[in-house]
Amino acid sequence: xxxxxxxxxxxxxxxxxxxxxxxxxxxxxxxxxxxxxxxxxxxxxxxxxxxxxxxxxxxxxxxxxxxxxxxxxxxxxxxxxxxxxxxxxxxxxxxxxxxxxxxxxxxxxxxxxxxxxxxxxxxxxxxxxxxxxxxxxxxxxxxxxxxxxxxxxxxxxxxxxxxxxxxxxxxxxxxxxxxxxxxxxxxxxxxxxxxxxxxxxxxxxxxxxxxxxxxxxxxxxxxxxxxxxxxxxxxxxxxxxxxxxxxxxxxxxxxxxxxxxxxxxxxxxxxxxxxxxxxxxxxxxxxxxxxxxxxxxxxxxxxxxxxxxxxxxxxxxxxxxxxxx
Amino acid sequence: xxxxxxxxxxxxxxxxxxxxxxxxxxxxxxxxxxxxxxxxxxxxxxxxxxxxxxxxxxxxxxxxxxxxxxxxxxxxxxxxxxxxxxxxxxxxxxxxxxxxxxxxxxxxxxxxxxxxxxxxxxxxxxxxxxxxxxxxxxxxxxxxxxxxxxxxxxxxxxxxxxxxxxxxxxxxxxxxxxxxxxxxxxxxxxxxxxxxxxxxxxxxxxxxxxxxxxxxxxxxxxxxxxxxxxxxxxxxxxxxxxxxxxxxxxxxxxxxxxxxxxxxxxxxxxxxxxxxxxxxxxxxxxxxxxxxxxxxxxxxxxxxxxxxxxxxxxxxxxxxxxxxxxxx
Ligand SMILES: Cc1ncc(C[n+]2csc(CCOP(=O)(O)OP(=O)(O)O)c2C)c(N)n1
Ligand SMILES: [Mg+2]
Numbered sequence: 001x002x003x004x005x006x007x008x009x010x011x012x013x014x015x016x017x018x019x020x021x022x023x024x025x026x027x028x029x030x031x032x033x034x035x036x037x038x039x040x041x042x043x044x045x046x047x048x049x050x051x052x053x054x055x056x057x058x059x060x061x062x063x064x065x066x067x068x069x070x071x072x073x074x075x076x077x078x079x080x081x082x083x084x085x086x087x088x089x090x091x092x093x094x095x096x097x098x099x100x101x102x103x104x105x106x107x108x109x110x111x112x113x114x115x116x117x118x119x120x121x122x123x124x125x126x127x128x129x130x131x132x133x134x135x136x137x138x139x140x141x142x143x144x145x146x147x148x149x150x151x152x153x154x155x156x157x158x159x160x161x162x163x164x165x166x167x168x169x170x171x172x173x174x175x176x177x178x179x180x181x182x183x184x185x186x187x188x189x190x191x192x193x194x195x196x197x198x199x200x201x202x203x204x205x206x207x208x209x210x211x212x213x214x215x216x217x218x219x220x221x222x223x224x225x226x227x228x229x230x231x232x233x234x235x236x237x238x239x240x241x242x243x244x245x246x247x248x249x250x251x252x253x254x255x256x257x258x259x260x261x262x263x264x265x266x267x268x269x270x271x272x273x274x275x276x277x278x279x280x281x282x283x284x285x286x287x288x289x290x291x292x293x294x295x296x297x298x299x300x301x302x303x304x305x306x307x308x309x310x311x312x313x314x315x316x317x318x319x320x321x322x323x324x325x
Numbered sequence: 326x327x328x329x330x331x332x333x334x335x336x337x338x339x340x341x342x343x344x345x346x347x348x349x350x351x352x353x354x355x356x357x358x359x360x361x362x363x364x365x366x367x368x369x370x371x372x373x374x375x376x377x378x379x380x381x382x383x384x385x386x387x388x389x390x391x392x393x394x395x396x397x398x399x400x401x402x403x404x405x406x407x408x409x410x411x412x413x414x415x416x417x418x419x420x421x422x423x424x425x426x427x428x429x430x431x432x433x434x435x436x437x438x439x440x441x442x443x444x445x446x447x448x449x450x451x452x453x454x455x456x457x458x459x460x461x462x463x464x465x466x467x468x469x470x471x472x473x474x475x476x477x478x479x480x481x482x483x484x485x486x487x488x489x490x491x492x493x494x495x496x497x498x499x500x501x502x503x504x505x506x507x508x509x510x511x512x513x514x515x516x517x518x519x520x521x522x523x524x525x526x527x528x529x530x531x532x533x534x535x536x537x538x539x540x541x542x543x544x545x546x547x548x549x550x551x552x553x554x555x556x557x558x559x560x561x562x563x564x565x566x567x568x569x570x571x572x573x574x575x576x577x578x579x580x581x582x583x584x585x586x587x588x589x590x591x592x593x594x595x596x597x598x599x600x601x602x603x604x605x606x607x608x609x610x611x612x613x614x615x616x617x618x619x620x621x622x623x624x625x626x627x628x629x630x631x632x633x634x635x636x637x638x639x640x641x642x643x644x645x646x647x648x649x650x651x652x653x
Contacts, residue, residue: 025460051459051460052460054491056487057483057486057487057490059483059484059486059487061449061479061480061483062448062449062452062480062483062484062487063449063487064449065446065448065449065450065452065453065480065484066449066450066452066453066456066487067453068449068450068453069390069438069449069450069451069452069453069454069455069456069457069467070453070454070456070457070460071453072438072450072453072454072457073388073453073454073457073458073461074457074461075456075457075460075461077453092443092446093446093449096442096443096446097441097443097446097450101439102644102645102646102647103424103644103645104421104424104425104429104431105420105421105424105425105429105431105433105439106419106420106421106422106423106424106425106644107422107643107644108420108421108431108433109431109433109438109439110647111647141645142645142646144646165647165649166646166647
């Protein structure tokens with residue numbers, strides 16, 4: 001066990017999986033010799049050769065299409081889409097092709113493919129480089145979507161995604177790439193469909209996703225000083241959602257705040273709230289409250305961006321709201 | 326091609342394949358009109374020589390991605406006619422268990438990895454299959470069939486560039502029937518020749534009479550010779566005629582009666598059979614016998630499909646995801 005940065009954990013997962021299985025190969029813009037725009041694939045082309053670590057033209061749709069064909073023949077391609085916003089360019093290949101290939105061939109096709117992409121958080125990347133678009137994907141049967149909230153998750157979930165026989169989209173967070181923590185060496189695989197309790201608490205459950213797990217933990221720390229005990233759940237997976245873990249927590253707290261950096265409207269939180277409203281209404285002592293981005297594009301200038309994308313303060317306010325008598 | 330070079334067995338095989346496709350699609354046409362088949366249907370009547378010629382130049386182990394107008398290729402590649410029919414009728418024993426239908430049929434056992442309901446979307450899949458073959462060091466090739474309309478999608482250009490750059494074992498086979506839905510080529514393409522557009526990506530390209538199965542076969546074999554030798558991808562443009570509407574029920578108001586007559590005059594079955602008769606390779610009785618065999622096989626397949634069981638609604642949630650336990 002050693003301290004590793006998030007981006008290093010990604011690199012380690014890729015390297016170990018390529019070592020373990022010759023069918024694993026990487027595709028993407030600048031993933032080869034340059035080592036990826038964020039360094040996630042650094043050293044891998046040198047190690048595994050230009051056939052398995054392949055630089056591609058800026059042809060995102062075709063590259064995901066290539067991965068579909070290659071996966072059908074038994075490769076396990078990992079495609080890097082540089083920014084999550086660019087998923088808009090590959091939506092046909094993801095939604096109409098990858099997601100349905102197994103189903104519409106009546107089970108003839110098996111599609112072990114991974115799309116790695118990343119979004120950010122309050123780093124002035126501007127309207128076309130900072131969106132959290134996971135809800136687009138979670139609406140589509142046939143895709144799995146995970147959002148690693150830290151270095152351990154970055155390694156463990158990516159390894160699981162590569163070993164999964166379905167299309168999995170892994171949404172990393174570039175603003176966490178430099179974050180370091182202890183990450184187990186070697187075979188460390190986390191299940192794709194299990195949420196994790198990051199902090200135990202009694203009064204309120206905060207179900208959070210991606211970078212907002214960090215904000216939720218910070219909010220819980222502040223609230224603890226005020227005598228409020230929060231249970232923080234890292235959903236890890238946006239689809240499938242681990243309702244069971246959240247429900248079990250609600251049995252204890254009876255209050256729920258959901259936090260993600262994506263637009264609140266139509267976000268994953270809306271689905272979670274609706275599902276728990278249907279299944280766990282009787283457990284709730286207060287309305288479920290969602291924290292998410294306001295309904296606007298994400299602006300460039302820091303004060304504007306802060307006005308749109310929420311942080312720990314918004315979570316604290318939401319917790320206070322669900323605790324209000 | 327001079328008469329003495331035409332191989333009698335091959336010629337008959339090609340004619341038989343075209344007859345089988347024709348008989349099958351005529352039956353599909355009639356059963357669709359009679360509302361025995363749900364959804365919508367795109368027929369390749371008039372274009373059979375492309376499918377027959379192409380498939381005859383492929384090995385069983387080669388991979389093929391086809392289009393919404395793909396019955397012909399699937400049949401020519403050797404798929405089980407009964408399971409093709411059952412799929413089109415929406416039955417449980419169809420190749421795709423009734424999830425795909427006419428437009429999304431796939432028959433992995435004969436290397437047909439998928440049709441596609443989205444124009445151009447299958448092109449990169451074929452390139453990806455070719456990339457896998459290259460990486461795995463396998464000898465096969467992958468083929469993408471697409472129409473003239475698909476050449477205007479970004480995916481055609483992205484795929485052509487990557488395939489050429491990476492020297493993938495890929496054949497791009499364009500069925501240029503002069504129409505994308507109701508829009509003629511002159512209205513949808515700035516450059517008339519697809520082969521010419523391929524030149525931009527340094528793809529060796531051929532333009533061939535798509536009504537002549539021997540010409541299609543010879544051209545595809547020549548192109549594949551390079552592809553199999555590791556020289557990278559190639560493109561073959563087959564000029565062909567669509568006789569039916571874009572979809573069954575399309576009244577084709579956008580085509581003049583003269584043009585439709587011309588399409589019928591280019592019937593590849595009649596032309597090819599006529600040529601074989603003229604060259605003494607087939608007499609009328611033999612031609613009729615081949616046609617009767619095709620009709621018989623089709624009748625059996627359609628009867629099978631009609632009697633086959635509908636899918637159990639409880640199976641509708643199976644195969645959304647691959648489940649290692651086999652739980653569906
Ligand atoms: C991306 C996309 N746009 C539009 C359509 C509707 N559509 C289906 S087939 C077709 C025409 C395709 O023409 P072509 O590629 O020449 O094939 P053909 O039908 O002539 O065989 C169109 C526009 C579609 N299925 N996909
Ligand atoms: Mg056309």
